[in-house]
Amino acid sequence: MSIKENEKVENIQSSDPLGTDSVEAPKYSCALGGAYGTALGVYGLVPLLHAGLGCGMGQLLGQFYAGGHNAGGPVGGTSTPTTGLVEEHVIFGGEDKLRKLIEASTEVMEGNAFAVISGCIPALIGDDVEAVIREFEDEVPIININAPGFNGNSYEGYELFFEAVIDQILTSLPKEKGVVNILGVVPYQHIFWKGELAAIKKILGKIGLKANIIFTEFDGIEKLKELPAAEYTLVLSTWNGHRAAKKLEEKFGVPFITFPSVPTGPKQTSKFLRTVGEKLNVSDDVVEEVIKEEERRTYRFIEYSGDILLIARPHSYFAVVADSNSAINITNFMVNELGYLPDIIELTDNPPEEYRENIIKALTEDLEVASLPEIIFEPDSYEARENLRGRSFLFLFASSLELYSASELGAPDVGVPHITVAFPSYNRVILDNSYASYGGGLRLIEDFTSHFAGPL
Numbered sequence: 001m002s003i004k005e006n007e008k009v010e011n012i013q014s015s016d017p018l019g020t021d022s023v024e025a026p027k028y029s030c031a032l033g034g035a036y037g038t039a040l041g042v043y044g045l046v047p048l049l050h051a052g053l054g055c056g057m058g059q060l061l062g063q064f065y066a067g068g069h070n071a072g073g074p075v076g077g078t079s080t081p082t083t084g085l086v087e088e089h090v091i092f093g094g095e096d097k098l099r100k101l102i103e104a105s106t107e108v109m110e111g112n113a114f115a116v117i118s119g120c121i122p123a124l125i126g127d128d129v130e131a132v133i134r135e136f137e138d139e140v141p142i143i144n145i146n147a148p149g150f151n152g153n154s155y156e157g158y159e160l161f162f163e164a165v166i167d168q169i170l171t172s173l174p175k176e177k178g179v180v181n182i183l184g185v186v187p188y189q190h191i192f193w194k195g196e197l198a199a200i201k202k203i204l205g206k207i208g209l210k211a212n213i214i215f216t217e218f219d220g221i222e223k224l225k226e227l228p229a230a231e232y233t234l235v236l237s238t239w240n241g242h243r244a245a246k247k248l249e250e251k252f253g254v255p256f257i258t259f260p261s262v263p264t265g266p267k268q269t270s271k272f273l274r275t276v277g278e279k280l281n282v283s284d285d286v287v288e289e290v291i292k293e294e295e296r297r298t299y300r301f302i303e304y305s306g307d308i309l310l311i312a313r314p315h316s317y318f319a320v321v322a323d324s325n326s327a328i329n330i331t332n333f334m335v336n337e338l339g340y341l342p343d344i345i346e347l348t349d350n351p352p353e354e355y356r357e358n359i360i361k362a363l364t365e366d367l368e369v370a371s372l373p374e375i376i377f378e379p380d381s382y383e384a385r386e387n388l389r390g391r392s393f394l395f396l397f398a399s400s401l402e403l404y405s406a407s408e409l410g411a412p413d414v415g416v417p418h419i420t421v422a423f424p425s426y427n428r429v430i431l432d433n434s435y436a437s438y439g440g441g442l443r444l445i446e447d448f449t450s451h452f453a454g455p456l
């Protein structure tokens with residue numbers, strides 16, 4: 001870690017831990033947004049927002065469109081029922097409105113279960129949401145998720161969602177050999193969530209494991225209920241999903257292993273498979289055979305980019321402005337597989353203090369490079385942009401908020417390409433794409449070299 005980086009970390013540690021300092025254009029939404037996005041990732045679950053009139057629409061624009069320009073789907077966005085609380089409910093309470101919303105929604109909306117997600121207003125006025133939900137307990141399964149926006153950001157909402165699910169709908173199940181839960185990939189907030197989960201499920205399937213990825217599975221509610229049956233939970237993040245995994249372990253005895261992020265490219269993915277294989281008692285022969293085949297194919301394909309990498313912009317500096325998950329796998333891939341040099345890494349997801357040392361470790365300890373990058377935890381978009389001035393990087397991996405300033409940042413007179421790899425992604429539609437697993441490394445090469453490949 002550089003001295004400069006130490007200074008920055010100290011500064012952050014002494015800043016207001018409650019986050020009451022103002023932050024310009026933070027790269028996440030509120031806890032309600034995170035819980036809502038997570039609920040929408042579970043097919044068959046219908047979210048009901050018990051919140052202010054504008055809260056749901058705010059999430060459509062600020063969470064779903066920002067998460068790779070995705071619509072909310074059949075029960076999301078403008079299709080999500082909401083109590084739409086206004087001034088009179090602040091005075092007289094919103095319980096009656098919630099009761100009517102549940103009655104009407106359970107009658108007309110198709111779903112296997114419902115989730116009441118409560119925002120700031122019900123929390124402030126003290127609505128007894130639990131009591132209202134209890135009135136319907138014999139009719140329809142309803143999860144009660146208390147996620148006032150002032151409690152935290154979207155990542156907090158993801159944890160609140162799982163804590164509610166674990167406490168309210170899960171029951172003990174016999175363990176199923178070879179089944180692993182996947183946590184740590186936050187729907188919409190991690191913009192490649194759909195593709196990442198599919199890629200992880202596929203590669204684990206090759207070594208004989210069954211991954212319960214929950215999201216995007218058509219039997220989503222069943223997948224949630226199967227969480228206690230797993231042999232292990234794999235948490236693919238230095239901090240997201242940790243609380244949920246701990247709770248699963250405490251309540252249902254499902255142990256967990258954590259990884260710095262979703263793996264990108266051969267080195268990270270092979271390491272991931274070896275660690276998982278060892279924990280889950282998968283035969284070494286099976287794991288090594290898969291690794292050999294996958295690496296052979298991937299490295300052969302990387303060779304096709306050899307001339308672009310070596311002639312167009314060889315071994316140049318790059319910068320990253322992204323959430324921890326994305327920054328870790330991209331930085332490691334760019335340095336350890338392609339030989340590029342990390343200049344500055346700015347982490348935008350505002351992780352709690354206790355996780356920051358591990359994040360720095362994940363970003364630096366395996367880097368095969370002589371000079372380590374400067375690392376800054378910076379949720380403020382203005383400050384993040386200012387920190388990029390006067391540096392020598394030749395391309396920038398960031399969110400769409402850095403798109404228009406990329407050309408005036410970094411090395412002068414070269415035209416610094418900008419690649420959107422993190423939330424918000426207003427300039428890039430993401431449906432199934434991702435940088436996960438062996439093939440993910442190839443896609444990352446395609447995405448950034450296409451900016452400067454021609455004419456050779």
Ligand code: SF4
Nearest residue numbers: 030032055119120149
């Ligand atoms: S911060 Fe509160 S008021 Fe704002 S969108 Fe989130 S829940 Fe609604």
